Amino acid sequence: MKKEKQIKKFDKQVKMYENKRANQKFAALRNKLIKNAYGNVLEVGVGAGANFSYYDRNNVEITGVDFSSKMIKSAKREASNFQMKAEFIQEDIDELILEPNSFDTIVSTLSLCSYPDPIATLSKFSSWCRGDGIILLMEHGLSSNPLLSFTQKVIDPLHTKFSGCHCNRNIDKIIEESCLQVDQIERYWADIIYLIRAKPTK
Numbered sequence: 001m002k003k004e005k006q007i008k009k010f011d012k013q014v015k016m017y018e019n020k021r022a023n024q025k026f027a028a029l030r031n032k033l034i035k036n037a038y039g040n041v042l043e044v045g046v047g048a049g050a051n052f053s054y055y056d057r058n059n060v061e062i063t064g065v066d067f068s069s070k071m072i073k074s075a076k077r078e079a080s081n082f083q084m085k086a087e088f089i090q091e092d093i094d095e096l097i098l099e100p101n102s103f104d105t106i107v108s109t110l111s112l113c114s115y116p117d118p119i120a121t122l123s124k125f126s127s128w129c130r131g132d133g134i135i136l137l138m139e140h141g142l143s144s145n146p147l148l149s150f151t152q153k154v155i156d157p158l159h160t161k162f163s164g165c166h167c168n169r170n171i172d173k174i175i176e177e178s179c180l181q182v183d184q185i186e187r188y189w190a191d192i193i194y195l196i197r198a199k200p201t202k
């Protein structure tokens with residue numbers, strides 16, 4: 001899918017992402033993941049700022065990245081609601097250039113599904129993260145249930161057309177082929193949702 005088309009798709013979904021911020025199904029998982037964030041935090045695919053209420057705001061300074069101007073605007077409002085120290089960059093992750101080793105924590109939630117080359121994106125995360133830093137991911141991918149994964153594969157073209165993201169990513173394979181050193185992986189909801197804590201490779 002062309003980038004401009006994908007950006008428009010996410011621009012149009014901003015209200016939905018604002019409404020989903022309070023989604024109780026994700027609340028416990030976001031809390032479990034985000035409480036590990038500290039220091040200079042890079043949150044990629046920041047969306048409408050759904051993670052902001054879970055950060056320890058006295059312990060983090062956020063740089064939020066998203067290619068959708070509407071999402072960035074919404075995330076800015078949410079950051080000010082929580083009085084977060086935050087700045088934002090509107091940029092495509094594939095074009096984004098940042099200093100290596102400049103963040104203590106890299107966060108990505110429900111976003112790896114949208115990137116054309118998720119392994120290359122994880123390699124960028126690794127380079128931007130300090131050697132003793134942490135990479136925190138909450139992602140969705142193929143279920144371990146054969147019927148569900150079959151359905152995910154069948155509906156993926158339609159899913160991508162309407163939402164701008166894939167529902168059939170093999171997260172196990174992506175993580176295995178990436179340069180991340182995994183500390184912990186937990187899976188939820190028929191193994192569709194992954195919580196991952198990892199370290200960069202230096």
Ligand SMILES: C[S@@+](CC[C@H](N)C(=O)[O-])C[C@H]1O[C@@H](n2cnc3c(N)ncnc32)[C@H](O)[C@@H]1O
Pocket residue numbers: 010011017044045046047048049050051065066067068071091092093094108109110111114115165
């Ligand atoms: C599925 S939403 C997830 C939003 C948020 N992280 C959450 O947990 O609710 C994916 C976000 O990533 C952004 N995104 C997708 N592809 C991107 C890219 N190539 N570069 C920058 N942002 C991107 C979208 O605009 C959207 O805000």
